[in-house]
Amino acid sequence: MNIVILGAGLMGRLLACQLARAGHSLELFESGGPDAQTSAARAAAAMLAPLAESAITETPVVQMGMHALQRWPELIAQLDEPVFFQQEGxxxxxxxxxxxxxxxxxxxxxxxxxxxxxxxxxxxxxxxxxxxxxxxxxxxxxxxxxxxGEGQLDNHQLLAAMLHQLQSRGAKLHWNSPRSPGDFAPGNPGQPDWVFDCRGLGAREQWPALxxxxxxxxxxxxxxxxxxxxxxxxxxxxxxxxxxxxxxxxxxxxxxxxxxxxxxxxxxxxxxxxxxxxxxxxxxxxxxxxxxxxxxxPTLPDNLPSIRRLGDRVLQINGLYRHGFLIAPAMLDVVMELFNQQTSPLASTFSLTIQNAQD
Ligand SMILES: Cc1cc2nc3c(=O)[nH]c(=O)nc-3n(C[C@H](O)[C@H](O)[C@H](O)COP(=O)(O)OP(=O)(O)OC[C@H]3O[C@@H](n4cnc5c(N)ncnc54)[C@H](O)[C@@H]3O)c2cc1C
Incomplete structure (x- = not known):
């Protein structure tokens, strides 16, 4: 399929790598440059601390964090370059x-x-x-x-390794190219089949609660x-x-x-x-x-992450707040289920309801 991803921070790059590995044709639009200076992902400390964070967050985020601690080593192993990952507590x-x-x-x-x-x-x-x-x-x-059992990774290495993988898989990468979902009409001739909006705070115009x-x-x-x-x-x-x-x-x-x-x-x-x-x-x-x-x-009013449908083939993934690295693999796996089978059994294990933007 032809897929457009908006935003090349954490969620956008992770999703793009997964879809590129699955053989899809990708275009990534990013308002900043390849160094990710405009993303929260680059600034982060990238700790993976579900128990420590449980003092200030809710059980589903902790569960997503437990899922992520298993998934990060697998996701990192699929990249062509080493990324520092540690699980020493x-x-x-x-x-x-x-x-x-x-x-x-x-x-x-x-x-x-x-x-x-x-x-x-x-x-x-x-x-x-x-x-x-x-x-x-x-x-x-x-x-x-x-x-x-808690962990951490090196986010700068991760962002660079994901970028190189996208380049080597031939993804079309557009830097300094801000876009919004309204710029695309998925499913129509000459248009992508799917659009994924991973713009973090850049999505605020369509998602004012951010x-x-x-x-x-x-x-x-x-x-x-x-x-x-x-x-x-x-x-x-x-x-x-x-x-x-x-x-x-x-x-x-x-x-x-x-x-x-x-x-x-x-x-x-x-x-x-x-x-x-x-x-x-x-x-x-x-x-x-x-x-x-x-x-x-990028934070929503309940400080919890969310996935929304903005039309049949447009998904918005946002609200990762201070837990992006802790929960991104769980969000990725839910989004891949929605993409492949239109429904996500995994979402309910994390109490994630997939909303429609109009609701
Ligand atoms: C100081 C700090 C410390 C943190 N520490 C941790 C931590 O220890 N552990 C942890 O799990 N999480 C941590 N986080 C949280 C984590 O970094 C975020 O949750 C995560 O980066 C959010 O991912 P995202 O892809 O949704 O957004 P981002 O990573 O911000 O990426 C969004 C991208 O979209 C681009 N964009 C914006 N508008 C447009 C547009 N119109 N068109 C195209 N592209 C656009 C942006 O330039 C950006 O590159 C921290 C965050 C900060 C700020």
């Missing part, structure tokens, strides 16, 4: 004065694993347990929580820091995450601001992020700042 830390907040967090996680027994339980660690898993932390923290939730991420080169897995610091004002990638690269972020503002990072956010990171590991003092990125997460 998440470490959660707090300073002594934030113990009450940590207790609350821990109770929320326990409630999740009661509901979803297949999800590995959080383990409480004392200083010894902590030092065994992350030797550099033992001296600073007397306790922590370890969330086994809003942006601003986040800032700092990319550091910190070869002296030896953290080996994503680490979260519980804090009442500035909880942060630190995601170590390959070759001494770290992505540090946290901020969630209800705003579409894409202006550069503020001094306050930057100071808070960096001082919180320094409080976890003083090795960050000598780190080099490689990048300081601001982006907005």
């Amino acid at each position: 998440t470490m959660v830390l707090w300073h002594r004065q934030d113990a009450a907040e940590a207790d609350r967090f821990s109770r929320l996680l326990d409630a999740t694993t009661l509901k979803l027994p297949a999800l590995p339980k959080a383990q409480r660690l004392d200083a010894n347990g902590l030092a065994q898993l992350e030797p550099s932390l033992g001296a600073r923290f007397a306790q922590g929580l370890y969330l086994p 809003r942006g939730v601003r986040g800032e991420v700092i990319m550091l080169h910190a070869p002296e820091v030896k953290l080996s897995r994503p680490t979260r610091l519980i804090h009442p004002r500035y909880p942060i995450y630190i995601a170590p990638k390959e070759n001494g690269i770290f992505r540090i972020g946290a901020t969630e601001i209800e705003s579409d503002d894409l202006s550069p990072a503020s001094v306050r956010s930057t100071l808070e992020l960096l001082s919180a990171a320094y409080s976890v590991d003083s090795g960050f003092a000598e780190a080099r700042i490689l990048d300081l990125v601001t982006q907005c997460r």
Whole structure:
């Protein structure tokens, strides 16, 4: 079939790769360039943390995350280039004065694993347990929580590898070419058979309920820091995450601001992020700042993802919010079922109802 995809961020590239591998003929329209600078996908820390995120999201997102942890290695193996994927768990830390907040967090996680027994339980660690898993932390923290089985990937490598696969499969890629679903009339002569709208916040004109939730991420080169897995610091004002990638690269972020503002990072956010990171590991003092990125997460009013039909052969996939990497494989598998058989048994296992845009 001839398929048009709008948006070459996370969802657009993932779907395009899957459809290209299935032998379809693809055209991808992207308002930005091939480096994905205008996507939320490039800014993200790309942690795959269903249990940690269960403290702030709903069960279906956690279930999609469990699905994704199985699917990402398969999806990555289908690419022609290696992509860093790690499943060494998440470490959660707090300073002594934030113990009450940590207790609350821990109770929320326990409630999740009661509901979803297949999800590995959080383990409480004392200083010894902590030092065994992350030797550099033992001296600073007397306790922590370890969330086994959680993962992360390198989103920059993933975006590049998906791009190369599309190029090698002969997909027609149109950069700096904003489009909307109304530019196509699928099924008519000379028109594509299907259109998939994966424009994130760029779809707002047709989906006014979408809003942006601003986040800032700092990319550091910190070869002296030896953290080996994503680490979260519980804090009442500035909880942060630190995601170590390959070759001494770290992505540090946290901020969630209800705003579409894409202006550069503020001094306050930057100071808070960096001082919180320094409080976890003083090795960050000598780190080099490689990048300081601001982006907005495409978010719907209930903070949950959604798939809508905008006509017989037009599907919109959006609202991935702060969970894009955590849930994209599940969204992909649902969309592929809808494409191949017009209905998706998988969607109901994630409590996803496929709506019509008019409803
Ligand atoms: C700071 C930050 C940290 C994050 N951390 C994580 C994390 O740790 N784990 C996780 O799971 N998720 C994380 N996310 C969320 C994740 O990045 C998003 O959920 C995901 O990227 C959304 O994917 P998408 O394809 O819907 O949108 P995007 O990735 O934003 O892609 C949309 C694309 O559409 C293009 N576009 C827009 N308008 C048009 C148009 N008219 N025509 C053509 N193209 C258009 C855009 O340029 C963009 O390339 C984070 C996000 C941010 C901002």
